[in-house]
Amino acid sequence: MLNIFSAPGRYIQGADATAYLPKELKRLGVDGSALIVTSATPRQQLETLWHQSFQQQGLNIEIFDFGGEASFEETAKISRRAQESQVSVIIGVGGGKVLDTARASADKLNLPVVCCPTTAASDAPCSTVSVIYTPQGVFESCLFSRRNPDLVIVDTSIILKAPLRGLVAGMGDALATFFEADACYRAGKMNILGGSSTLCARMIAQLCYATLLKDGITALKDAQAGVLSPSFDRIVEANTLMSGLGFESGGLALAHSLHNGLTAMTETHVFMHGEKVAFGALVQIILEARDENILSAVLTFCCSVGLPITLSDIGLPSLTQEQANKIAQLTLAPHESAHNEPFALTAGQVTDAIYRADACGQAFKSSYASAGT
Numbered sequence: 054m055l056n057i058f059s060a061p062g063r064y065i066q067g068a069d070a071t072a073y074l075p076k077e078l079k080r081l082g083v084d085g086s087a088l089i090v091t092s093a094t095p096r097q098q099l100e101t102l103w104h105q106s107f108q109q110q111g112l113n114i115e116i117f118d119f120g121g122e123a124s125f126e127e128t129a130k131i132s133r134r135a136q137e138s139q140v141s142v143i144i145g146v147g148g149g150k151v152l153d154t155a156r157a158s159a160d161k162l163n164l165p166v167v168c169c170p171t172t173a174a175s176d177a178p179c180s181t182v183s184v185i186y187t188p189q190g191v192f193e194s195c196l197f198s199r200r201n202p203d204l205v206i207v208d209t210s211i212i213l214k215a216p217l218r219g220l221v222a223g224m225g226d227a228l229a230t231f232f233e234a235d236a237c238y239r240a241g242k243m244n245i246l247g248g249s250s251t252l253c254a255r256m257i258a259q260l261c262y263a264t265l266l267k268d269g270i271t272a273l274k275d276a277q278a279g280v281l282s283p284s285f286d287r288i289v290e291a292n293t294l295m296s297g298l299g300f301e302s303g304g305l306a307l308a309h310s311l312h313n314g315l316t317a318m319t320e321t322h323v324f325m326h327g328e329k330v331a332f333g334a335l336v337q338i339i340l341e342a343r344d345e346n347i348l349s350a351v352l353t354f355c356c357s358v359g360l361p362i363t364l365s366d367i368g369l370p371s372l373t374q375e376q377a378n379k380i381a382q383l384t385l386a387p388h389e390s391a392h393n394e395p396f397a398l399t400a401g402q403v404t405d406a407i408y409r410a411d412a413c414g415q416a417f418k419s420s421y422a423s424a425g426t
């Protein structure tokens with residue numbers, strides 16, 4: 054099997070980075086018009102700046118108001134508008150669904166795509182994958198674009214204004230990155246790109262985990278205080294760049310499959326992707342019988358930043374055996390990345406690990422509370 058690694062063409066992160074967008078487009082060779090796909094809040098925050106800065110570079114913009122769902126219907130609308138206006142680039146500015154739809158539309162037309170996330174809630178911005186839903190919001194499929202975004206611009210001044218829960222959920226998504234990439238490597242399984250992981254991808258996944266443990270709590274406190282600090286900056290990079298490269302070029306394993314299984318429970322729908330993935334990571338660590346020190350570090354980290362470690366934390370305080378079994382069956386569906394674990398799994402083992410993770414989380418919470426931390 055070949056080693057395969059992929060990444061966005063260029064990644065730029067920093068305070069007020071949006072101002073550099075038109076200049077970067079020129080550098081990419083873009084001229085004429087750009088289509089910006091965005092939602093209400095970023096439009097309100099950035100529209101004046103877009104008009105000014107694009108005009109300075111002699112570029113025109115058209116703005117497409119995102120309809121709310123990353124569906125094939127929405128992708129078709131954006132592609133039609135891009136063709137009618139003969140734009141030479143599509144730029145997504147917003148959350149994961151906006152970026153996914155912009156990426157899928159650009160791929161359809163073979164146009165360059167730029168992703169400008171306005172929250173650090175997931176590892177989607179740097180990747181090739183778009184998650185497509187029906188217009189009613191039910192998962193439909195994963196679309197793989199031919200290339201990673203040509204440019205990713207992460208404006209930390211904008212990310213700082215986003216709800217804190219997104220930053221924490223992004224840390225949950227990033228927490229699973231090392232454990233999943235490591236499982237794939239140990240099992241000799243493929244990454245998302247259909248190859249083996251490189252040393253580089255493995256190191257990025259390790260650095261992602263180390264950065265979370267070192268800077269996660271401080272970054273959250275700084276964000277609560279509205280301070281753009283070095284820790285905040287590093288966590289935005291861990292959630293967006295390291296986790297993005299780590300999952301795509303390192304591979305996924307049980308944590309994300311368990312997340313997918315959990316989505317069958319309507320009670321979990323109010324929880325963010327990264328929150329459910331964090332619980333998935335805990336289940337994976339239990340199943341792999343990882344070292345006690347690792348388990349304790351993960352539980353401490355999750356508890357400190359407010360990531361789920363019990364079934365109650367993800368809306369399932371009284372999960373029945375039947376429900377747990379359903380989650381386990383879905384976790385082990387043939388297409389799922391749970392099969393990238395270095396050993397074969399049965400539904401019974403997954404069910405058992407879900408309850409053991411919950412018990413571990415509950416015990417940890419009571420000791421954490423009695424320690425008064």
Ligand SMILES: [Zn+2]
Binds near residue numbers: 175226309326330
């Ligand atoms: Zn994820």
